[in-house]
Amino acid sequence: MRGTAWVVVAAWAAGAVFTQQARAQGDDGFAMLGVLVGSMRSTRIDAATTTTDVVSGVAFGAVGRLRIWRAELFARYMQSDLGGAAAPQDLVEGEIALGVRPVRWLSLRVGPRVRAHVTENGKERWVFWEGRVRGDTRLFGPSVRSYLEGWTSFSGTTNLAEGLQRAGGIEGGVIAKLPIWQMWVVASYRFDRASLIGATRVDATDQLTLALTFGGY
Amino acid sequence: MTRAAALGAALVLMLACASRPTAAFAQTPAELLAQGLRAYDELDFDAAASLIRTAVGAGAFATMPPQRQAEILTYLGAAERFRGNVDSTFSVFRSIVARHPLYQIDELIFPPEVTSLFTVVRRRTPAIELRAPQQQRLEFEPGQGRLVAWAYPSATHDLLVQVMTGDGRTVRTVYAGPIGDSLEIRWDGRDSSGSVVASGAYTLAVQSRGASGRVERMVQLPVDVERLTVDTLAPPLPPAASVFLPERREGGPGFEALLGGVLAGAAVAVVPSVISSDAKPSGVRFAVGTALSLGGVAAFLQRRPGALLAENVAFNDSLRAAWRDSVEVVTTLNQGLQRAPALIMRIGTATRVELGG
Numbered sequence: 277m278r279g280t281a282w283v284v285v286a287a288w289a290a291g292a293v294f295t296q297q298a299r300a301q302g303d304d305g306f307a308m309l310g311v312l313v314g315s316m317r318s319t320r321i322d323a324a325t326t327t328t329d330v331v332s333g334v335a336f337g338a339v340g341r342l343r344i345w346r347a348e349l350f351a352r353y354m355q356s357d358l359g360g361a362a363a364p365q366d367l368v369e370g371e372i373a374l375g376v377r378p379v380r381w382l383s384l385r386v387g388p389r390v391r392a393h394v395t396e397n398g399k400e401r402w403v404f405w406e407g408r409v410r411g412d413t414r415l416f417g418p419s420v421r422s423y424l425e426g427w428t429s430f431s432g433t434t435n436l437a438e439g440l441q442r443a444g445g446i447e448g449g450v451i452a453k454l455p456i457w458q459m460w461v462v463a464s465y466r467f468d469r470a471s472l473i474g475a476t477r478v479d480a481t482d483q484l485t486l487a488l489t490f491g492g493y
Numbered sequence: 494m495t496r497a498a499a500l501g502a503a504l505v506l507m508l509a510c511a512s513r514p515t516a517a518f519a520q521t522p523a524e525l526l527a528q529g530l531r532a533y534d535e536l537d538f539d540a541a542a543s544l545i546r547t548a549v550g551a552g553a554f555a556t557m558p559p560q561r562q563a564e565i566l567t568y569l570g571a572a573e574r575f576r577g578n579v580d581s582t583f584s585v586f587r588s589i590v591a592r593h594p595l596y597q598i599d600e601l602i603f604p605p606e607v608t609s610l611f612t613v614v615r616r617r618t619p620a621i622e623l624r625a626p627q628q629q630r631l632e633f634e635p636g637q638g639r640l641v642a643w644a645y646p647s648a649t650h651d652l653l654v655q656v657m658t659g660d661g662r663t664v665r666t667v668y669a670g671p672i673g674d675s676l677e678i679r680w681d682g683r684d685s686s687g688s689v690v691a692s693g694a695y696t697l698a699v700q701s702r703g704a705s706g707r708v709e710r711m712v713q714l715p716v717d718v719e720r721l722t723v724d725t726l727a728p729p730l731p732p733a734a735s736v737f738l739p740e741r742r743e744g745g746p747g748f749e750a751l752l753g754g755v756l757a758g759a760a761v762a763v764v765p766s767v768i769s770s771d772a773k774p775s776g777v778r779f780a781v782g783t784a785l786s787l788g789g790v791a792a793f794l795q796r797r798p799g800a801l802l803a804e805n806v807a808f809n810d811s812l813r814a815a816w817r818d819s820v821e822v823v824t825t826l827n828q829g830l831q832r833a834p835a836l837i838m839r840i841g842t843a844t845r846v847e848l849g850g
């Protein structure tokens with residue numbers, strides 16, 4: 277959790293720096309940086325043991341984006357300490373993606389996503405190479421928007437015996453600009469599912485996230 | 494013709510020439526006039542009358558200044574008076590008064606029997622001296638300016654002052670009544686109905702009436718009127734359609750919000766179940782999906798197509814009102830300009846017309 281705290285502090289500090297630049301650039305500024313907090317639930321289905329383990333907890337993270345003209349670089353980090361009926365674990369996930377925005381409401385991104393499950397028994401690492409499509413639309417003027425993002429993996433690896441079969445997910449939410457500085461608040465729901473070859477393992481995560489960002493989302 | 498007859502004719506011609514003053518031959522009008530005045534001083538009134546009348550009949554007399562003409566004619570009238578030709582005296586003095594109504598006889602030169610006779614003639618001869626800004630260009634707006642001429646009479650009498658067209662039609666009677674010492678004649682460029690006259694040649698006719706009411710003489714003052722073309726202001730163009738804001742909400746944004754909200758909500762609620770039938774997604778997705786859908790519906794209702802945009806309507810109304818105001822101002826200005834066009838009057842030289850005996 278100490279690492280998460282550092283990430284949050286760093287995100288806030290960097291956000292303050294980027295605020296002025298983002299303000300000068302308007303809502304579609306070249307820089308966006310924010311912090312995330314929310315709930316995470318992880319569901320694991322093991323076909324061999326026919327067990328389903330569900331753990332949940334609070335998640336923290338950060339999100340950032342650089343945008344130059346129609347190109348953008350996107351990064352996201354989340355860390356959570358999960359517990360419940362099954363063995364506790366830390367779930368850490370990070371992703372980075374390069375993207376283009378052909379039109380104002382559409383973004384296309386490609387990049388890797390890494391997920392690590394840290395338990396007492398060791399660390400599982402999943403790496404996904406994914407393509408993402410995101411569209412947003414204005415609800416109430418330019419200040420309140422809704423968005424929907426979907427992704428699927430092209431390939432991936434794990435440090436488990438079986439290789440990655442498929443991964444994909446969806447995220448949707450509402451973005452609202454606050455009437456102070458260039459701050460935005462984002463409420464979103466995110467679901468992701470990954471399975472190993474032969475469906476011997478299925479991992480799914482639900483995230484309900486609240487983000488506070490500088491310079492849009 | 495016989496020789497005796499020819500000699501007789503020559504004798505008669507010589508006698509005829511001998512009976513006339515010898516100076517009348519081969520002399521200039523100025524010399525004749527000088528001799529005539531000298532003859533008057535020498536009380537040779539017959540010679541004086543003859544010489545002066547001859548000089549007056551010469552063309553050079555007309556080129557003399559009016560005052561000098563009147564003085565010479567006064568000598569002629571006085572000579573006739575002393576010759577006993579009162580009628581001739583009256584005639585000469587009447588012509589003096591008709592031509593020079595303000596002329597005063599010099600009582601230091603002429604005796605009372607002459608001056609009194611001139612006074613009587615002057616009283617019986619209605620005439621005026623008309624003074625106007627000759628050859629001047631007057632420019633004014635009717636109602637704010639006028640042509641002014643001054644009439645000075647030989648004696649008190651009745652005047653009729655009219656503005657007439659070139660074909661003799663009366664445009665306006667400016668004055669009708671007696672004239673005492675003087676009269677200021679004014680004309681503001683309007684006809685008898687109050688309308689501004691058209692461009693053209695007009696005459697200010699001042700008629701002097703005798704005791705019987707008959708018009709005896711008239712002074713005509715040509716007045717060339719030019720009605721200036723009024724440069725009116727062009728009415729302001731209405732505002733271009735591009736400057737108006739849409740008064741009713743267009744359908745695009747409302748439908749976009751509805752579609753985006755409902756699609757995102759439905760996807761969030763449904764897609765997780767579709768892609769993960771084994772690992773059951775959290776039920777919170779329904780809450781999020783419902784919120785997104787309701788947000789889209791609410792946004793659509795708030796931005797529903799065809800809704801009146803009050804702020805834009807007010808802005809457009811202010812544009813239209815400003816345009817109407819400017820049109821009204823220009824219209825008022827143009828009406829004022831057209832109602833009172835400027836006039837230019839060019840005044841000619843007055844001429845006298847003798848109408849009565």
